[in-house]
Amino acid sequence: MSIEHWQTILYPYRICLFLENGDFFMYNCIICRYHEIATKGNNRNMFEKCLVDNIRHALRPVSGECKVRRIRGRVWIEPGNGGNFDETLLAQIVERLPDVFGLESFSPAVLLPVDMDVIRQTAVEMAPQAFERCGKEHPAFRVRARRSNKRFPLTSKDIEIDLVTAVADKLGEGAFVIDLKNADITLGCEIRDEFSALYFDIYRCAGGLPVGSNPRVLTLLSGGIDSPVAAWQIMKRGSPTDFITFHSSPYTPPETVDKVRGLVSTLNKFQRKGRLFIVNLAEFQKAVRDNCSERMRTVLYRRAMLRIAEAVALKEECKALVTGEALGQVASQTVANMDTINRAVDMLVLRPLVGADKLEAIAVAERIGTMKQSSVQVPDSCTVFAPSNPATSVPVDLALKEEAKIPDYAGILEKIIADIEIDA
Ligand code: ATP
């Protein structure tokens, strides 16, 4: 998992440049780039449509004020009135776009005609302010041109040389050094069939696939650090998720569920609202306490959680379960116990953090805004009647034997499922 890569803002957040005469140089479009979707074959259209829908949804508070269009390999956002973005609108869009999975990066830009004289003139007008805000005396500068319009008379290389030369003429000898690899300032230029665009800033997004391009899943969400991160990872791969949480009222306080509600609301920023299924496991836990070996309690709880989650998923048409389990993290996450827990259900269980260290999970939790909420200490359902010395290897036949000791195991789960509350 490349955490560093995510949302690196390469340049300081600025929404407009100044012209020398003091007027605002306002942007009139945002170029949105995607990567993985572009590698898709026949179903690429479905992914692109889903991405555009999700961008519109993310921008819904301001959607009346802008147009979102898909034009060959890019999504373009423009002000609805055809003019320039005003500062407030641009700031709102810049704040929301990084949460849209499938996007690789975006750049506020100036849309221009396909005319080298106009492009050059505009680049020269934009450059002084970009250099000024960089703040370095002899910054490293480069131009990156992309030309999808093959009828344009200049090659990408020619365009780059033309623009560097024009900027050098404007700023004077020695204003910058050219460095194609480690530039402090990059001027981007795109030449398309219908228009061209110039930009200085690249905002990185999370990448992945648009939410909705894969089937809906159900995430087992505790109040811990890992499961919110797991839900985020799965949304990032295109699956919208509902959530299911287990509490043990009256042995856990209402705050246990309130904390999870808070996490759900943070995670729903990345998708169209997912529902929360709230399950009281206390009756089952009492039955385990009264009938089963103490050291096996946690494994038995987890098997019941998966069974209940599977029943909900089947009813709600979720195609897989998701957990925040990481191999070896605690006694219930040894290979032996994960195997025994897994065998409680037939449904696919996705464990995106299985190979992650705690520090990696924490780094993502910080980025996505769940860390603070997860750090609030409230009692967890799993700690109710929890053994002080849990078994690290419970073979599946032993788990089955213990479960058989519980009078009416199936009836208890049925009753619990019938009593599930739903936050829609
Ligand atoms: P932590 O960050 O403390 O490890 P966690 O959520 O990963 O929190 P674990 O005890 O490691 O908690 O549990 C492993 C997984 O089991 C969780 O990631 C979650 O998917 C599921 N789980 C555990 N407890 C609950 C619960 N009370 N409700 C829903 N899912 C739970």
Ligand code: MG
């Ligand atoms: Mg964990």
